[in-house]
Amino acid sequence: MFRSIFMHTDALSDILKWLRLKAEVYLHTDFQGCWAVDTSGSRSVPFHLVHSGRSWLHLQDEAPRLLSAGDLVIFPHDAQHYLSSESHCPNAELVDQTMAQLGAPAQGEVTGLTCGHFMFENKADWPLLDSLPAVIVLELSDTSRLGNTRALLQLLIAELEEQGAGASLAVDYLAHVLFIHILRSQLEKGLPSGLLKALFSPQVGKALTLIHADIAKPWTLASLASAVGMSRAVFAAEFKSLTGKTAIAYLSEWRMLTAAELLQTTDLTLFDISERCGYQSEAAFRKAFKHVTGKTPGEVRRAAD
Known part of the structure; x- marks a missing residue:
């Protein structure tokens, strides 16, 4: 028996279209030795995937958190942050040094990072993300949940690694889908109120x-x-x-x-x-x-x- 599924518009899709959601992956690389990155301050929604190794996450007024391979971290309100090889909070000088030496041979543990951001071309105020926390960490190494999100990221990484024809556009579209998966994950955890909770x-x-x-x-x-x-x-x-x-x-x-x-x-x-x-x-x-x-x-x- 064949099953027919007809797609209907929904409010979240309509809002994201109106806000003109854009997604971009701009860095997919390995870091080695002593390093740090800071992508905050872009007035967008940065995200990082640790696809191999590990990284320390540093946020203002919070203890450092160790991220492992398979962890996806998102900053819905562009919170100030560092990702680093070091458990102590790095400084801007190390960030500049890291980017200047990107791709140069180094010694030590290797960490693979995929970095990108989501943004809204339409800058009109709409409270879609207001109820989300300052930082979201999805532990995708947990095979008991978030299976579709993990499969989506595996496909995204494959596109980045293989660099086939149309890869750039494919990666950006996959990142669009990733954003919706992130929103769904927060609904599963439970939000007290807000437009996002109302939509679901x-x-x-x-x-x-x-x-x-x-x-x-x-x-x-x-x-x-x-x-x-x-x-x-x-x-x-x-x-x-x-x-x-x-x-x-x-x-x-x-x-x-x-x-x-x-x-x-x-x-x-x-x-x-x-x-x-x-x-x-x-x-x-x-x-x-x-x-x-x-x-x-x-x-x-x-x-x-």
Whole structure:
């Protein structure tokens, strides 16, 4: 018997598309002897995979942590950090020396590192990562869990090592998938609240998917609650508890963020944009846009020129 699976849009995919998630692996090498790297301060989300050997992780005001082969470390808020061969915290001079001598022969234990970062091209504030900790360490050497993530990283490493045709693009796309696996891993561990937890909540997540699938629909609190099989009061309370805002406020903000994107990247008329975003008149749209963004549609469009 054949099974058919039809892909449907979901809120997380929509948000990542809108934020224009980019991923890049920029270093895949072996370090030997006394070394240190610091990739913080890039205003992105750095990550490092220890694919062989071991490394010490140094964070401000925390004890050093030993990373082993198979450990993946991610910094959702670009926390200041060092990875080093040394258990004591290195300095900037050692970092500069390491990069200047990259690839030169050395003595001592070998550590293989793969380094990269995730970034959002769309710099608009959206609280997707707010609930994540300063540092995430996934111990992929544990074969009892995270099997798909481990297989994904093995494929990524193979692409880096073999350098076949199209490898550069393949690695960046695999890194995209890795980012989603990282988000899923944090949901499995449990997050207290936040947009990320809401996206994976069975009912609130479904409501978010409905909003993102059709922002032009005249959604109300009652219609959203009914669509996900909850009473209006319970749905309203759970939505605000998870996201920190009401369902209608979320809908309005997402409509205006979508509108701002269309103003900046298309030549659509204001009437067309207002219709796409669920408004029947330009006047109502202008008022709502100014209320949510603090700017007029014209100001946003002119700033993009």
